[in-house]
Amino acid sequence: MLTTYFMLPCLNEAVVVGASVQDLLSRTKDSFVVVVDDASDDGTAAIARLAAEEMDQAERVILVRRTLPNARVDRPHRFDGPAPGEDLG
Numbered sequence: 001m002l003t004t005y006f007m008l009p010c011l012n013e014a015v016v017v018g019a020s021v022q023d024l025l026s027r028t029k030d031s032f033v034v035v036v037d038d039a040s041d042d043g044t045a046a047i048a049r050l051a052a053e054e055m056d057q058a059e060r061v062i063l064v065r066r067t068l069p070n071a072r073v074d075r076p077h078r079f080d081g082p083a084p085g086e087d088l089g
Contacts, residue, residue: 004031011072014042018051025057034062039071 006024010017017035024033033052037045045063052061066072 001030004028006031006033007036008033008048009036009038010040010044010048011038012040012042013044014040014047017044017048021048021051021061022055025052025055025060032060032062034064036064036066038066039068 004027008017008020008024013020021033021035024031033048035045035048037048045065048061049058049063052058
């Protein structure tokens with residue numbers, strides 16, 4: 001059986017992370033969501049965990065928390081597009 005891992009890089013994504021986690025979990029029963037929280041200060045990680053718990057699927061979410069000063073360096077692109085001044089080249 002094939003296992004799928006979805007990587008979800010996050011930095012202050014509290015507004016969208018819950019729905020994103022639930023959407024990814026609902027795609028297949030053999031998947032996991034790896035939430036990489038890049039030192040968010042808006043509760044992103046807690047909201048991601050709560051979203052999975054609401055579906056009784058907390059065991060399928062892997063939370064990776066980066067901390068400052070190592071976080072927010074070479075960050076991936078945000079869900080809603082590039083940061084101001086960021087060149088996607």
